[in-house]
Amino acid sequence: MHFADEATTTTELTPLLADMIADATWAFVLAGVDHTAWIEQAGDGLEVCVESRDGLERLCRFDGHQWSELADEGPATRAAAESSEDSALSPAFLSPRPYRVDSLKPTDHVILSAADEEGYYAELFQMHQPVLVFVQTLLATGWRVRVTYSIPPAHDGRAEILLRADPPRSDHLYDKPIQRALGTVPGPPVAVALWTEAEPDSWDFDPNSTGFLTKASTIMERSPETLTDYALAVAPTWTLAAGVDEVVGVGSQPVRPSIVFTPPPPPTEAELAARQKAIRKWAADHDFSHEVRPATPKSVKAFLDLEGQGSAGYYLLEFHDGQCYVGQSIRIDQRLAQHLLNHPDTASIRIKADPAATNAPDVLRHLLHEESRLIHSAQWAGLHARTKSQMTVIVGTAxxxxxxxxxxxxxxxxxxxxxxxxxxxxxxxxxxxxxxxxxxxxxxxxxxxxxxxxxxxxxxxxxxxxxxxxxxxxxxxxxxxxxxxxxxxxxxxxxxxxxxxxxxxxxxxxxxxxxxxxxxxxxxxxxxxxxxxxxxxxxxxxxxxxxxxxxxxxxxxxxxxxxxxxxxxxxxxxxxxxxxxxxxxxxxxxxxxxxxxxxxxxxxxxxxxxxxxxxxxxxxxxxxx
Incomplete structure (x- = not known):
């Protein structure tokens, strides 16, 4: 796997700038080779560095707008690369067990058929998603993250990933409001975590080995969620997109939704047909389901049960006037009931389930990230979309x-x-x-x-x-x-x-x-x-x-x-x-x-x-x- 295959070139900035290349950093974690990764300031931009036993490699650079590759098949890139066209990204000891075969050593890469590839990667990323998001958040907030693998001698052994993260230089490492909210931190606040296969194909953080490392080499236990909350709170501003730290509510204009939403004049027959066609095309391009009618919680629950991918994900409402609305929810059927209370003119709903959401360390952040991307896409496509403020308020009198x-x-x-x-x-x-x-x-x-x-x-x-x-x-x-x-x-x-x-x-x-x-x-x-x-x-x-x-x-x-x-x-x-x-x-x-x-x-x-x-x-x- 070449780094350029995973690095993004989008100019749409994410709040944590390194989240733009999250897939690439995930690939290195799943490659199963000991390494240390960090982001550093370089001139007017940022650079991602990875150091392994083969040496230091500067992978890519952020110029204020996009990330671009610097290295060309360096040692770290080769470590994360596939050994052949049909080999998997991860070695056997990190791979889902149904794809391992007895003839492979734990460090060998799984060989995939074309039919197995989609299922393998879906299971691989879902199984390791919590640790991938954990590492990515620490890396994106400026921490220097060392990843070490404990490889079992045989297939029946349990593999482990040991993480150690050293903090960035920040003026907020010991802020009292942060410690009052998240607990005392040692000096320096070095984060450690152990990601282990407690049961076959069941990975989790070891709570006794996750937290802050004290000077006495004991562990001040903290949950992975507390550690990432701390990393977000103390992140230096150079890791963030402009505007993230804007002080809201002091001298700023509130959103202030209208108290009563008055729908616009109905479209002409031709306008309505054009709006509906645009919605159908956009929905198909973004892997939404067919229309679910009638748009009721009962019919949505039946659809979700039939699909068997859980109740979390994204939905596209279409209204009788050809307008639409993109949203997210952990329970799409219940969310529809809330919409219908406010907007009975809902004609249909399309659904895009996200099975990985319920396994995410921060479910809401996971859903909001993808919702944000979908909303931007709908805006660029020129769909006639109702805003969140219009969707929140009650139609008519009260x-x-x-x-x-x-x-x-x-x-x-x-x-x-x-x-x-x-x-x-x-x-x-x-x-x-x-x-x-x-x-x-x-x-x-x-x-x-x-x-x-x-x-x-x-x-x-x-x-x-x-x-x-x-x-x-x-x-x-x-x-x-x-x-x-x-x-x-x-x-x-x-x-x-x-x-x-x-x-x-x-x-x-x-x-x-x-x-x-x-x-x-x-x-x-x-x-x-x-x-x-x-x-x-x-x-x-x-x-x-x-x-x-x-x-x-x-x-x-x-x-x-x-x-x-x-x-x-x-x-x-x-x-x-x-x-x-x-x-x-x-x-x-x-x-x-x-x-x-x-x-x-x-x-x-x-x-x-x-x-x-x-x-x-x-x-x-x-x-x-």
Whole structure:
């Protein structure tokens, strides 16, 4: 395999510049030859270097626009090359076992027939995907990565890949906010990991051998996800595309989706035919399925079950007016239900399953990366695509319009805190002595006890959420939102891991939840945000990495609640200090405010939720003003 076969020449920059050549760096990891790889600054550009026992090779150079090959069949390139036209990329000890034959030594390369080639590489990359993404992220963020292979003497032995990564020069290696979010790091923070075949064809990281290497040569255990989060947070700016570190929410223009989406005038018959033809061609060119009709969650689930490639991947919605929309989801059938709530004019759906997504170390990042590429392609093809902001909002009127006109809702969304000023000044509308809330004081006393020394901090953060993210919180209390501190509610699968301290819901949907981990006592939770406001309409992967850098320790996942719409996310935070940073970021609070407003447009709070409301908890929050 020649390096040029894998190196990209695209001018479409990825947020981590070296991700443009990810396939090439993966090839070296899978070649099974001990090596060290790194990226270094070279003049006005970057160069990728690989050193093996045969010497140093400078593979390719980035000139600010694209990567181009420097080496011509050097030692590292030869090591990654196929020994013959029909030999596989990887030696037998790294290959899926069904393709190994007894006559091969573990270090010999598997010989493939033309019929086996596609299946072999699909299984190979899926089996090793977590370690490939792990190495690529460290390499792309400036770390010097040494890859060493432990090769078994026979086929029945278990192979291992030992990784050691030395950090780049960075001003942020020991930043306190990063350590508060991700844990203490030793000096210097050398990352190590062991990728091992625990069972035949079942590879995983050894948790006892993965983490930071201390000066005493012991391992400070950390998960691979924590190590890559740390690498993203401390990455020097020369590894990043311009704009990744842009400070969002301070002096920048919000996306601000329209409160009511008004479809454009219908196309002529000829225009409609041309749009539908363009969609069919683009879908075929990008390996989407045939149209699934009717476009219902049930029919999509049946299609996914029949295909047998899992429920994660990408979808192409087509509307009756010839417009379309490209999206991604870990559960495509559930995501369609969210779309139909907002856009009943959906005519059909095409699907492109991605079985590798569920095995990815960071599922959302994996899906966003490919979604970003598909969106750019659809734009270049000139498809009439609806934007994420158009897809997020509710078509037509809503019950909330009786309290706030759509213009007032838009004004509130522009400046939520200012929009809440009069509501906060005039105080609560709720009758606090109502018998409807009998027993809530006991629940409040219980949650205050469980919070312990953190209770005042937690109440201050609740006040900030209510005043910055909830439309007219005093006027809409109980009617549109409620907060419940249950006496005995636990979460975790398969066994209870967290105790729910409080759950703030808008309508049916949880938007701000505080949890206490049973084993450690740590206070954590999640906030729901609108993805359009958080990410924008273009390049969601850049916005995702920006978020991970500005708020280390936070995890982002799709909100699968039906009422949330197709583009809402949950931001998980590991402690209240990280939550404080989140709610101090006007871009995040704008995204949370957008989510809350759009949820209020879906429905009132149900009676069952109103009956569990705890006004004493709200009073404790307002006492912090």
């Amino acid at each position: 019950a909330l319009d009786e309290m706030l006109s759509t213009n007032e809702q838009a004004d509130w969304l522009a400046k939520p805190l200012a929009g809440n000023a009069d509501d906060l000044r005039y105080g609560r509308k709720l009758e606090l002595t109502s018998t409807a809330f009998a027993g809530s004081e006991k629940n409040f006393n219980n949650v205050a006890r469980l919070l312990g020394d953190e209770r005042h901090h937690a109440f201050r953060l609740l006040e900030r959420y209510l005043s910055h993210c909830v439309p007219l919180p005093n006027a809409t209390e109980v009617h549109y939102w409620n907060i419940s501190p249950p006496m005995n509610a636990y979460r975790g699968d398969p066994s209870a891991r967290w105790r729910t301290l409080w759950c703030l819901s808008v309508g049916f949907v949880e938007t701000f939840v505080i949890l206490k981990e049973l084993q450690t006592g740590d206070i954590s939770g999640f906030v729901q945000v609108n993805g359009t406001e958080l990410y924008g309409d273009t390049d969601p992967e850049t916005a995702y990495i920006r978020m991970k850098r500005q708020h280390p320790g936070c995890e982002i996942r799709a909100a699968e609640y039906r009422d949330s719409g197709p583009d809402n996310f949950l931001i998980d935070f590991p402690n209240l200090k990280v939550l404080n940073r989140l709610l101090s970021d006007s871009h995040v609070t704008r995204a949370a405010a957008t989510a809350a407003l759009l949820l209020m447009r879906v429905r009132h709070a149900p009676k069952t939720r109103q009956q569990t409301h705890c006004p004493e908890l709200v009073s404790a929050a307002w006492a912090c003003r």
